[in-house]
Amino acid sequence: MPETTTLVKHSCYHCGEECLTNTYQIQDKHFCCQGCQSVYTILSSTGLCSYYNYNDHPGTTRLRNDKRYDYLSDPAIMAELLDYSDERLSVITLYIPQIHCSSCLWLLEQLNRFNPAIHYSRVDFLKKQLTVRFDPQAISLQQLVELLNDVGYEPLISLQDIIKKQNKAEKGNLVQKIAVAGFCFGNVMLLSFPEYFGLSAFEQNFKSFFGYLNILFGIPVVFYSGWGYFVSAWHNIRNKILNIDFPLALGIAVLFIRTLTEILTHSGAGFADTLCGLVFFLLVGKFVQQKTYHHISFERDYRSFFPVAVQIITDGKEKPLPLAELHTGHRMVIRHNEIIPADAILLKGEALIDFSFVTGEAFPVSRTLGEIIYAGGRQMGEAIEMEVVKPVSQSYLTQLWNNEAFTRQQDNRMKTFNETVSKYFTIVLILIALIALIAWLPFDPRRGINAFTAVLIVACPCALALSTPFTMSTALSIFDRNLFYLKNTAVVEQLARIDTLVMDKTGTITDGSSQRIDLDVRLSLEQRQLIYSACANSSHPLSRMICQYFGELGKLSTLNYREMPGKGITALIGGHEVRVGNDDLIFGKAEIGTLTTRVYLMIDGQYLGYFAFHHHYRAGLEQVAGLAPTYKLYLLSGDQDHERAELLRFFPNNRHMYFNQSPQQKLDHIQRLQQQGLKVMMLGDGLNDSGALKQSDLGIAVTDNVNNFSPGSDAIMDGRSFHKLPAFLGFSKDTVRIIHLSFCISLVYNLIGLSYAVTGTLSPLIAAVLMPLSTATIISFTTLATHYSAKRRALL
């Protein structure tokens, strides 16, 4: 009975997706597709089925997967990918976005059970990387990658990964500097205690011993740990910039010189512990500021979207060619789901191109022979042959990267509060120090020098330098928890100053995955089965959605099946003529004035009704639209304007909505808004937005999966937290307010210290107490205040 089969829905044993057919089944286990089933077969034949014991449905869907890896046998490409290679051993690190659970870890570290030529495989879970050592004579790189692909872990190999060289050494270096500073700080503090508590007469000979030891400990702190501040300060002075590193470097230098002279001339105990503590705390502040996201890249551009190599035909034979060597005149073959890497003329085959990522058009479009197809589209359906007319770097899409927005340095964006304040701070600091010196000089030159150095020591903006990193890093981790990933801490301040929001449509405010689908008539079971059977033959996204809508109905055998690109399907099923397609196919003319995408249904020449596909706007678009009076809202879409009426709900000002925008037009538009003095934030998702993202004061890439490709941006937002955008904006303003407050607190400490300093009575003990005390106050204040404001905004 066909009725009963409709009720049972299975989820795939491998990946957990809903099974649309019952075709793939082993014993009692159901699979959604051939791919998932074959992974299971491979694993069960190797005795690795406990993969499925650690987690339910640990796999990822294999529905969209038929890649080719021929290019991996090209020696030039191999040489760039391999970390190390000789005749007996090769080492490669691959990025595998699918790594998400303990089953993945377990399986990937058992690779040598598939092939003993793989000596060793290690997963770095957070970076989603797999390091493999293998014998290149027994298993080639291509075979290795194919093996990974067969078990469901397809590595992401892109041009940019080849170009990008990781520099993790920098952070490791900072950790070592902190270790040295911490080590010296601890020791110096212990050695200074006797001095502070007073030494009895017969212990006086220890005093100079402790002093010399302190100098010894101070040297690595200044010349190793703190050296970066001198370099940075010098660099900035040469560029005529006064930033916070200058007073810091000055403070460190004065502390060290005064300590040195006091101890060597036996005139005092010196400030060695203040010095070490200062450098230690500053470096810790630097450390917390350097938040790294292992699995997210903010610097992606078209190169990581495009394939590494493309199949070309020379002398009737197909061979892989690295993309960089692709020239005009090459004849290339593009298969289902592959991306067209260069502008080319269609020579053979039926092209159905999905441009959603490039232009923002929601549905694939068909192209006829001889037409030029722009790079960036994804072919759906059969393999096509094309002749390249423009090299990769000069195609319509990649030309955008020649725009000045991409070559511009990030420096001329907004200045942070810290940068602005530290300029004046430095000037005032030096003025006070000089006044103290001049005021004392006529009466007591010694005291004058003392006062001068003491001012520089005590007013050293340690707390100021720490307030921003600690507030920002707390804010960053709160954003992080809400699936909003910022490139660095400066982005928080930029976020606070935004007054204009510009949004892309497709994929940004619409939800890419779930379109709403409505059927306007009730169909009998037989009719439903006929339409299901017709659509089940097609790989068109609309057909797949119709199949999903009906659920499993059992496919009837189809005769005379024809799929007309851009029109629809006709088929003869069980003696009935079934037509599913657009208005042109069914009525022979285009119907005017429809707001939605429609698929019309006809059986035996009788029109039944239509499916309407509504775009599903992201949850929370109302809240974002509610920002309207305070923030200016704009919509820039590459798509047609058939949703204009629907969108008026969210963008009441009709003149703030722009459709049919090319990538260049989007960029220009942002530029125009900026010229009006607006601080523009751009939200986009595709390559077509990348110019606008780069040009804007703050570019946010919205994506449904942070591991997928997203264009280069300042921040990446998971689509699920889109509704929190108003809270994010408010929270960033709070954060800046907290920084201002903590600056005031640090000023109070500075004033207390200065009152001692200008009178020339600053003792090492007071400095040693003031510095850590102010630091502790600032750190606890910023952390508590940031958490409090996050709670208030329901972000925690």
Next chain:
Amino acid sequence: MTIIYFLIGCSVLLALCFLAAFFWAQRSGQNDDLYTPGMRMLLDDDQDEAAVKK
């Protein structure tokens, strides 16, 4: 009280040893991945079970 010279020398030397150990760990990449080993540890027991099954 001259013993203090000796004691301080010892303590500094000892602390230097720990610092050197930390540098070695840092340089040899032991702190690069602090997350995966914890997961890996939990998996080992079940591996025997898989072998038995086979």
